[in-house]
Amino acid sequence: MNSLDMKIIKLLMQDARMKWSTLAKHIGLSAPATADRVNRLQEQGIIRRFETVLDPARLGYDLGAFVAVSLERPEHRDPFLQRIQELPHVLECHHVAGEDDYLLKIRCRNTEELDDIITNQIKSLHGISRTKTTIIMRTLKESTALPLLPED
Amino acid sequence: MNSLDMKIIKLLMQDARMKWSTLAKHIGLSAPATADRVNRLQEQGIIRRFETVLDPARLGYDLGAFVAVSLERPEHRDPFLQRIQELPHVLECHHVAGEDDYLLKIRCRNTEELDDIITNQIKSLHGISRTKTTIIMRTLKESTALPLLPED
DNA sequence: ACTGAAAGTCTTCCCCG
DNA sequence: CGGGGAAGACTTTCAGT
Secondary structure, rough: OOOHHHHEEEEEEEEOOOHHHHHHHHOOOOHHHHHHHHHHHHOOEEEEEEEEEOOOOHHHHOOOEEEEEEEHHHHHHHHHHHHHHHHOOOEEEEEEEEOOEEEEEEOOOHHHHHHHHHHHOOOOOOEEEEEEEEEEEEEEEEOOOOOOOOOO | HHHHHHHHHHHHHHHOOOOOOHHHHHHHHOOOHHHHHHHHHHHOEEEEEEEEOOOOOOHHHOOEEEEEEOOHHHHHHHHHHHHHHHHHEEEEEEEEOOOOOEEEHHHHHHHHHHHHHHHHHOOOOHHHHHHHHEEEEEEEEEEOOOOOOOOO
């Protein structure tokens, strides 16, 4: 990770489909050298994947919610986490400090679907002692872009 | 939005750098027709952007937190939201139902930086009556991919 | 809205420094 | 690790349906 890699990352963060030749011009390297560097960043796991960001509302995914989950005992953790990975409506799962154990972000079509997800897909798992649902009324900012600042 | 567009979206969601010719084979169209369709999806706003997903920890962004914010009075809302858009460490901002008004997701390098963000960048804004910070200890799943199911 | 062909561009491979 | 050239692949444009 040097300053050239940082430049590459910043540019690719904003446009994952940028052509190597364009990227090359920006960073002042030849196209093959640029492609090499990006491949290396991917192999190292610094670049995880290239994603297309869609408008949830335009696809009928109008409802979002955060669900805080409390787990009863540690032996329930692994099966819980495994199941969470499989649930497509659970976009994020964070282990958090504080009153609750896990915080999930969910996106779905409507309240009935949300009800089904929470009741049948999450609460039915073993060892869940409590859930606390917070409805998202409007999303004003949403990005995965890291706050890479000029000094980086 | 027909079933062909849904196929395109599903494939691009997983690999934003997929070549038009490859995509074309998957959906059974010619390359020019495929490129046309993707451009149309972008113009319609269904495709928002192509993003490169990085590993936060590998770039020194080891700390994450959710910050719940309560706003005192409605006239403080617009300046607050405007400022939030400008803060690079605030990755997400959702207006939520319930006890608090807004829920922010933050990523930063360490606790000192988090302290600075909450104290100097957020709490210093006018009209903030209360904040409640929840530290992320481990992120087990994180994606922007919508749960587009086979039936879509 | 899509196809097919042609023209132009970009990527990839390889060898050299 | 990076440059440059050549071969091949890909994208883009355009005419035609």
